[in-house]
Structure formats: structure tokens, C-alpha cells
Amino acid sequence: MSIARFSPFELLLLKSRSQVDTATLLLLAWVLVHRQHVSEGQRRRRLAQVTAQFRHGHELGPIMGIAHSQDLQAIQLAAEVVRKECSKEQSLSVLHQAITVATDDGEISLNNHYILGFLADLLNVAPTTFSTLFQELTGRPLRSAEDPSRDAYWQVHDPEYHARKQRDAQAAKQKAKDAQTKAEQRQRENKHKQQNKQHQKDQAQHEQAQRERTKQQQEGARQERARQEQARQRERQHWKQEKKRPYSPPDRTHRALAVLGLTPGASRTDIRRAYRRMAQLHHPDRFYSGSEHQIALASARFQRVKSAYDYLMQNI
Amino acid sequence: MRDLYQRLSLAPGASDQAIKNAVARCPNSALRQDAEATLAVSEHRHIYDNLHKTVSDIGQLRARLGLTHGAHWQGDVANDFSLPPDNAISRHDELIDRVSFAVSLHNRWQRFRGPWLLVTLFAAGAGIGLAFGLALGLGLGMG
Numbered sequence: 001m002s003i004a005r006f007s008p009f010e011l012l013l014l015k016s017r018s019q020v021d022t023a024t025l026l027l028l029a030w031v032l033v034h035r036q037h038v039s040e041g042q043r044r045r046r047l048a049q050v051t052a053q054f055r056h057g058h059e060l061g062p063i064m065g066i067a068h069s070q071d072l073q074a075i076q077l078a079a080e081v082v083r084k085e086c087s088k089e090q091s092l093s094v095l096h097q098a099i100t101v102a103t104d105d106g107e108i109s110l111n112n113h114y115i116l117g118f119l120a121d122l123l124n125v126a127p128t129t130f131s132t133l134f135q136e137l138t139g140r141p142l143r144s145a146e147d148p149s150r151d152a153y154w155q156v157h158d159p160e161y162h163a164r165k166q167r168d169a170q171a172a173k174q175k176a177k178d179a180q181t182k183a184e185q186r187q188r189e190n191k192h193k194q195q196n197k198q199h200q201k202d203q204a205q206h207e208q209a210q211r212e213r214t215k216q217q218q219e220g221a222r223q224e225r226a227r228q229e230q231a232r233q234r235e236r237q238h239w240k241q242e243k244k245r246p247y248s249p250p251d252r253t254h255r256a257l258a259v260l261g262l263t264p265g266a267s268r269t270d271i272r273r274a275y276r277r278m279a280q281l282h283h284p285d286r287f288y289s290g291s292e293h294q295i296a297l298a299s300a301r302f303q304r305v306k307s308a309y310d311y312l313m314q315n316i
Numbered sequence: 317m318r319d320l321y322q323r324l325s326l327a328p329g330a331s332d333q334a335i336k337n338a339v340a341r342c343p344n345s346a347l348r349q350d351a352e353a354t355l356a357v358s359e360h361r362h363i364y365d366n367l368h369k370t371v372s373d374i375g376q377l378r379a380r381l382g383l384t385h386g387a388h389w390q391g392d393v394a395n396d397f398s399l400p401p402d403n404a405i406s407r408h409d410e411l412i413d414r415v416s417f418a419v420s421l422h423n424r425w426q427r428f429r430g431p432w433l434l435v436t437l438f439a440a441g442a443g444i445g446l447a448f449g450l451a452l453g454l455g456l457g458m459g
Binding site: 072079080122130147150161 | 317318319320349350352353354357359360363364366367369370371373374376377378380381383386387388389392393406407408411414415
């Protein structure tokens with residue numbers, strides 16, 4: 001057995017003329033401590049008023065001191081005493097006193113909301129009885145407690161915070177936008193300058209080239225005519241030699257390569273790679289969430305790519 | 317009312333930096349928003365901590381008094397602040413035990429006071445006589 005000293009509340013309880021009243025006093029003082037916007041003197045006066053008929057026979061000061069120190073063991077002891085000794089009527093009157101102490105001006109603090117719930121459970125009072133009692137005493141229904149662990153609570157109780165947050169977010173966005181537009185502008189200016197320089201150079205070159213070209217054109221025309229005649233003759237001979245080979249105009253190969261985004265002279269591996277990429281890009285399954293029109297367009301493009309690839313694979 | 321500290325796996329007295337880190341790490345976006353609005357602003361956190369202390373006190377009291385399943389203790393609060401039942405004995409029983417122990421001590425003292433008084437008186441008298449005799453003997457020897 002522990003031979004600890006008796007705590008102040010235990011001593012008070014032992015000296016008291018009525019243990020229930022002392023215990024109730026501590027619980028009421030606990031409720032009062034959690035009332036907001038009330039001075040200490042007002043608290044004591046209120047406690048004295050409510051407990052005028054109590055028969056405890058000791059000072060209220062030490063009780064308030066214990067309640068202020070939030071001594072859990074003392075409160076537990078008081079709760080046990082109250083639960084043991086209170087009859088049904090007495091427990092209702094205790095709850096009545098607790099509600100009046102908690103809500104003089106109608107407002108009940110969040111802490112007291114939970115404390116009153118605890119007292120109601122302790123005294124075996126059903127929620128319906130409790131809410132009707134609350135309504136009778138304060139003239140307003142008992143609402144469920146608000147929840148300060150949620151964002152919604154602070155939107156109601158501290159709108160300034162949210163306004164500030166929004167403003168900050170907007171300012172940050174604006175800043176980012178400004179920075180972007182500035183960067184773009186700078187880029188554009190640079191490009192413009194470069195273009196101007198290039199343009200001047202080009203013009204100078206162009207003029208020179210034109211002068212030379214006019215000289216060359218006259219000679220070139222003559223040479224070309226001769227060349228064309230030679231080519232025609234060669235083609236005729238070629239035609240005669242390879243009549244059995246299937247006809248494949250180079251123009252079509254060029255177009256097929258262009259469809260795949262390649263230049264003439266591409267190897268088979270290049271073509272295969274390009275085809276894979278284009279097929280992935282234009283596959284109609286990529287547009288299954290789009291409109292039917294989009295899907296139709298995609299499948300047309302895909303068909304074109306596929307036929308170009310097939311053609312190139314056969315002929316190169 | 318939820319226990320944000322528990323949900324973010326923090327201690328109730330965690331530093332601002334620890335809270336910031338835990339909020340950033342939190343995968344639930346709704347909880348992240350709530351925790352940011354509640355714990356990141358010092359005034360909000362002060363109000364929340366005040367309520368948190370009261371509610372966790374009530375949770376402890378309910379566990380000790382066997383009231384963890386009361387009609388007024390439901391929803392988020394009951395989920396987050398209910399503790400496992402406490403095996404500590406009732407404070408009232410403890411008080412009664414201590415009072416009865418004190419009473420038995422008192423009674424024993426009262427009962428044995430007569431004989432013990434005689435014994436102590438005799439011992440005191442003998443002690444004084446011995447001391448006196450010794451002092452006298454020493455005085456004679458010196459003289």
C-alpha cells in the first residue's frame with residue numbers, strides 16, 4: 001500500500017460535510033475554467049451563486065485552484081464520488097447546474113461541449129433528455145460540436161486567413177506569369193535582331209548572286225538543251241534493255257518516303273524505325289476517347305503510312 | 317474533432333518544422349489541407365492544442381471510468397481519443413484504503429501508548445542516571 005500524502009482535494013473531501021457537494025463543486029469549477037471571455041472574479045461569483053444551497057462547509061478558493069491546475073486524478077475522484085452517490089433526480093440537477101455554469105450568455109465553448117457530454121454520460125443521462133434540458137435552459141437547441149481540425153471550420157472562423165492565402169497564391173501565379181512573359185519577350189527580341197542581321201546579309205548575297213545568274217543563265221540554257229537530248233536517248237536505250245522489270249517511278253518512292261518523313265536515300269532500318277514511330281503517332285486507338293471524326297481521320301492517316309511502308313519494303 | 321497529431325504520427329508538442337515535414341509527406345490531400353489550415357498557423361494551433369488537451373483528458377477519464385462507449389462519445393472523437401481500458405484502481409477505493417490505513421495506525425498508537433510511555437520514561441531515567449554517575453566518577457578520579 002502506498003503511503004503517499006493525501007492530495008489537497010482528498011483532504012478537502014475528507015473535511016467536507018457533504019462529499020457529493022464537494023465533488024460536484026470541483027466538476028462545476030472544471031466547467032467554469034473552460035469558459036471563455038470570463039474573468040476569475042466572475043467565475044468565483046458564479047460558482048458561489050450556483051452552489052448557494054450546497055452543504056460542503058469549506059472555502060471555494062482551493063477548489064478553483066485545483067480546477068485551474070487541471071488535476072486529472074482529482075477530477076477522476078470527484079467523478080467517481082458523484083457517480084456513486086447521486087440519485088436520478090440529483091444527477092439531473094447536477095447537469096442543470098453544469099449547463100447554467102457553462103452557458104450564461106448562451107454561447108458554449110468547444111471544450112465545455114465535450115465536458116458536458118462526459119458529465120451526461122457519467123450521470124447516465126440520455127442524449128434526448130440532455131438536449132431538451134439544454135433547450136429549456138438556454139432557449140436554443142444543442143448543436144453538434146464544430147470541428148477545428150477541419151479546413152471548413154477555419155473558413156468560417158478565420159476568413160482572413162483564407163483570403164490571405166488566396167491572395168498569396170494569386171500573387172505567386174502572377175509573378176510566374178510575368179517572369180514567363182518577360183522571358184518570351186527577351187527571346188523574341190533576340191530572334192528579331194538575329195533575323196534582321198541575317199536578312200541584311202541575305203540581301204547583299206542575293207544581289208551578287210543575281211548578277212552572276214543572269215550571266216550564267218544564257219550559257220546554261222544552251223548546255224541544258226544538249227543534256228536533255230542525251231538523257232532522252234539514254235532512257236530509250238534503258239527502256240529497251242530492262243523491259244521485264246516492274247515499272248516503279250522514282251516519284252512514287254519519293255512520295256512514300258516523304259509520307260514517312262524521310263529524305264531519298266534512307267536505308268531499310270531507317271524506314272522501319274520511321275514507320276514504327278509514325279504508326280504509334282497516328283494509330284486510331286490513340287483517339288478512342290475523341291470524336292468519331294477524329295478516329296476516322298487518324299485511321300486514314302494510318303492507312304497512308306502503312307501503304308507507304310508496304311510499298312517501300314517491297315521496292316527498296 | 318480528430319486527432320491530427322495521431323493521424324500525422326506526430327507528438328502533440330512537435331516543432332513547426334516537424335509538422336511542416338509531416339504535412340508535406342502526408343499522402344491524403346484532404347488531411348493535408350486540414351492540417352495545414354489548423355497546425356501551420358500559430359493562433360489556430362493554439363486553439364486546437366487547447367481543445368486537444370481537454371479532449372484527450374476526457375478520453376483518459378472515460379477509459380478509467382469505463383465510459384468509452386457512452387452515448388455522448390461517438391464519431392471522430394471516440395475513434396481518435398478513446399484509450400484502451402485502464403487497470404488503475406478506482407481513486408475513491410484508493411482514498412478509502414488510505415484513510416483506513418491512517419486510522420489503523422492512529423488506533424495502534426493509541427492502544428500502545430501506555431506501556432511504551434513507561435518504557436521510554438524508564439530508559440530516559442536510566443540514561444540520565446548513568447551519565448550523571450559517569451561524570452561524578454570522572455570528577456573524583458581527576459581530583
